Amino acid sequence: MTDSKRIVIVGGGHNGLVCAAYLAKKGREVMVVEAAEQVGGAAVTREFTPGFKVSSCAHLLYLMDAGISRELGLETHGLRFARQDLATVALAADGKHLTYTTTAVSGGDVSADDRAAYPKYRRRMEKFSDVLAKLYTREPPRLGTHNRKDLMSAARLALDIRLLGRDDMREFLRIAGINMFDILEEQFDSALLKGALSLDGMLGGSLGPRSNNGVFAALHRLSGQVGGTRGALALPAGGMGSVTAALAQAAQMNGATIRTSSPVASILMDGDHVCGVELEGGEKIDAGIVVSNADPRTTLFDLLGARHLEAGIVRRVSNIRMSGKAAKLNLALNGAPEFTGLGADQLGERLVIAPDLVYVEHAFNHSKYGEHSVEPVMEITIPTVHDTTLAPSGQHVLSAVVQYAPYDLKGGWDEAARTAFTNQCMEVLGRYAPKIREQVMHTELMTPVDIEREFRITGGHWHHGELTLDQALMLRPVPGLAQYKTPVGGLYLCGAGSHPGGGVMGAAGRNAAAAVLSGE
Amino acid sequence: MRSRGHFRKNVYPSPFHSRLEPLNKLKEWGRWHDYLSADTYICDSKEYFAVRNTCAVFDLTPMEKTRVTGPDAFAYLDRLLTRSVEKVKPGRVGYCVWCDDNGRLLDDGTLFHLHEGDYRLCSLHPQLDWMLTSAIGFDVDIRVETHEVAALAFQGPTSCAVLRKMGLDDIENLKPFGIKHYAFAGTELMVSRTGYSGDLGYELWIDPSAAEDLWDRLFEAGELHGIMPFGGNALDLVRIEAGLLLCGKDFLPADGTVRPERTRSPFELGLDWLVDLSKPCFNGRQALLEEKKNGSRYNFVKLDIDGNKPANDSFIMLQNKTTVGHVTSAMWSPSAKANIAFASLEAPYGQVGEEFLAEIYYQRELKWTRVLAPCRVIDHNFFEPPRRRMTPAPDF
Structure with missing residues (x-):
């Protein structure tokens, strides 16, 4: 066994950097080893064509743990927001768009009933997501043990649910496992509103409106805060890369070292304990503890090797559902796009194309059979409206999460399939912004296969594993690994594949740091 | 076939x-x-x-025979089985058991090292599912050859x-x-x-x-x-x-057992010698390390029982009639001229020489009788003739 006190963090995504910062803050010798040329993982700003920069993968910040921002002093390390209060505009082909914020809905043909129902819906969802948020800052309990910590933690969850009050507790238990379609149909009339809201449970995942677990995913999405507002959407100045740049600076200021362009080939073992990592170039780095920001399958199968684990846990890890269905479309535009009926003042909001629930369900249907959507749903931001540093003057970047583009597309993501899907996306975009095709200077489509390759996430899944109840909390990524510590001595997980999961949160990184410290 | x-x-x-x-x-x-x-x-x-x-x-x-070959055959079996597979040289056979992640027995069997890196695992019950699950991450070929x-x-x-x-x-x-x-x-x-x-x-x-x-x-x-x-x-x-266990009688396969307390670890079956905790990883190791630290729940013993009434299904009691275990296999041994049994006792009971009572029911001409037969824990097999191990083997 190595006597190295060094902690190596495999992967400098946001969780790896958060974990590094917390461990370094406690005086540990920490080295982050990142495969790419820059840190950030899937929260990164990158030039995708000369002069145009975009948040390559994740493009909005809404889940970042407020405690982490404060404790690591991200603002002193340069994090600035271009906007902290983006509204959502649900685009309608006829130009009668509808706008909603965290408190109200307006525009479109929204009825008075819907206008009254929306704040109530929102408050209730926020109240429920609070229950999750409380659980997110701590290690999930192990079930079936008599360990005091586990029992207390499970009891606190039960208490938090009970404290919702009788009616809300019932409602929480009723809806937490079900689908967005049913709860939206119960509460709203406007097809446009329902379609747009359903995306809260769909984005980044492998669910349609009628898929159970959609509500849980939506509650997860709402569990973050920006500027003290639950569920607010923020656009970091300089793109998502500035979030991770601030995290990297925080880690370094606390004493962590960061090595980029250093892909880890394997985690080295001495007996039943890790003793370091080996880089693809053959260089070995000693470490007493290895914390992996990579997804569980990459970490345990590709870097460690399944043979270092017992077969039951290997089976569970191999069964994690982590086949991505979300793609990213980045467009460089020679001018501001014009969406029919959308004022220039609204161009910078979060724009969604999900005109009704059935449309979204149809889009999802294709993906079940290995096909991409014919009419995709989209979440669009045009960050250059607020942030002129991302593109040449007068020109713009359109960044869109487009669904559904299954990782395991029938026939594979060859050039023809990529072109076909890009054309479908442009066709749909064209219905809302008829002249946009003529404005496009460069198109970049990142399918889950590209995301897998570029960000080294098995299956190209944005959240390192589907965010559903069977893969959440004490079941995330699988029982036996949910407390960040793996059965292998000195090996920890800190990525989005661990509790609490995906989205640019950092909570997994911080919780993992606590687990490492308590395991010493 | x-x-x-x-x-x-x-x-x-x-x-x-x-x-x-x-x-x-x-x-x-x-x-x-x-x-x-x-x-x-x-x-x-x-x-x-x-x-x-x-x-x-x-x-x-009908014995289930599974062939294991390929570059990782040894590494695979060393991870599957609790014992050291290195000690089973080519041309040799080794008795072995395998466990789930909880360190509970799935089955026992014999491992035949037919030729260098070419193994056959024989077991009472089919093991293909667990063997394939255990093969994830190994370059091995696993083939059931029971019918061949x-x-x-x-x-x-x-x-x-x-x-x-x-x-x-x-x-x-x-x-x-x-x-x-x-x-x-x-x-x-x-x-x-x-x-x-x-x-x-x-x-x-x-x-x-x-x-x-x-x-x-x-x-x-x-x-x-x-x-x-x-x-x-x-x-x-x-x-x-001969002192040999039978799966389904002396222990239950863990994957077919609903109640966790009915499963057994190798330690709880007296098979410590088949567990090599110095191997860095094998199925059940973490749990067995824990068990080694915290103690086992049961002891598995051989009993020499007074009288000649087989103690099938008997409860084993302390002198004060407290039940501390039960018999799993029993017989009157004609060769040893002894009334013998295997029993599973709650730990810490079951030390060699310890005395208990076996509650035996037997029927003679339709009349049932109950005896509390004194019995003691022994550490040798009931039948073990020297010819079993002699080489050259004797001629009779």
Whole structure:
């Protein structure tokens, strides 16, 4: 066994950097080893064509743990927001768009009933997501043990649910496992509103409106805060890369070292304990503890090797559902796009194309059979409206999460399939912004296969594993690994594949740091 | 055998069936997985005494046989089994058990290291699911060859003499747990000095097409050495005397057990010697390390019981009548002239020399009687003749 006190963090995504910062803050010798040329993982700003920069993968910040921002002093390390209060505009082909914020809905043909129902819906969802948020800052309990910590933690969850009050507790238990379609149909009339809201449970995942677990995913999405507002959407100045740049600076200021362009080939073992990592170039780095920001399958199968684990846990890890269905479309535009009926003042909001629930369900249907959507749903931001540093003057970047583009597309993501899907996306975009095709200077489509390759996430899944109840909390990524510590001595997980999961949160990184410290 | 539509039949005659059938005087067949298998051919006692005094043959074909080959075969088995596989050299056989992640037994069996890196794992029950699960991340080929290998257990003091008479040169010099290969009827006969009787004995492995030939040659050679077939009932008697466990009776496979307290770890079955905790990783290791630290829940013991009434299914009690365990296997042993049993006791009970009471019910002419028979924990097998381990094997 190595006597190295060094902690190596495999992967400098946001969780790896958060974990590094917390461990370094406690005086540990920490080295982050990142495969790419820059840190950030899937929260990164990158030039995708000369002069145009975009948040390559994740493009909005809404889940970042407020405690982490404060404790690591991200603002002193340069994090600035271009906007902290983006509204959502649900685009309608006829130009009668509808706008909603965290408190109200307006525009479109929204009825008075819907206008009254929306704040109530929102408050209730926020109240429920609070229950999750409380659980997110701590290690999930192990079930079936008599360990005091586990029992207390499970009891606190039960208490938090009970404290919702009788009616809300019932409602929480009723809806937490079900689908967005049913709860939206119960509460709203406007097809446009329902379609747009359903995306809260769909984005980044492998669910349609009628898929159970959609509500849980939506509650997860709402569990973050920006500027003290639950569920607010923020656009970091300089793109998502500035979030991770601030995290990297925080880690370094606390004493962590960061090595980029250093892909880890394997985690080295001495007996039943890790003793370091080996880089693809053959260089070995000693470490007493290895914390992996990579997804569980990459970490345990590709870097460690399944043979270092017992077969039951290997089976569970191999069964994690982590086949991505979300793609990213980045467009460089020679001018501001014009969406029919959308004022220039609204161009910078979060724009969604999900005109009704059935449309979204149809889009999802294709993906079940290995096909991409014919009419995709989209979440669009045009960050250059607020942030002129991302593109040449007068020109713009359109960044869109487009669904559904299954990782395991029938026939594979060859050039023809990529072109076909890009054309479908442009066709749909064209219905809302008829002249946009003529404005496009460069198109970049990142399918889950590209995301897998570029960000080294098995299956190209944005959240390192589907965010559903069977893969959440004490079941995330699988029982036996949910407390960040793996059965292998000195090996920890800190990525989005661990509790609490995906989205640019950092909570997994911080919780993992606590687990490492308590395991010493 | 595994042709299309094989599922329409639910049980098969073994490749030896044409020879077994006329010898099965009772004409009663049970089943062992895919095969017809006899518990008794003529009389359990007669068959038992043939194994102990002359020699007898048991059709082992239904035994689940899984071939493991490929570059990672050794690494794979070393991770699957709790024991050190390195110690099972080519041409050798090793007894082994395997566990789930909770360190609870799934089954026991014998590992044949046929040739360098080429293994056959034999077990009572099919293990394919767990073996394939355990293969994730290993470059191995796992193939069930149960139906491709006909096998006989040939046990008893005269077994070596019969094989010599059959023309198997140098068979007397085969060491216990060793393997030899012979040319036979245009194919290969594999002989291993293994068995489930605790006596001198061999297991014979051959292509099913030569099964009947093998049987005929064996019975021809054995005619004057008291050869006869024996069934499952006699086998159960000899294995208890030999101190050998039976899956399903002395322990339950963990993957088929609903109540966690009914499963057993190797330590709880007295199989500590089959667990090599110095290996960096094997299925169940984490849990077994914990158990080593915190203590086991049960002890598995051999009991010598007063009287001659078999203690089947008995409770084992302290002197104050508190129940501390139960018998899993029991018999009156004609060879040891002793009333013997295996029992599972709550820890810490079960130290060698400790005395208990066995609550035995027996019936005589429709009248039930209960006795509390004193019994004590012993540390040796009830039947272990020196010839079991002698090389060269003695001639009888």
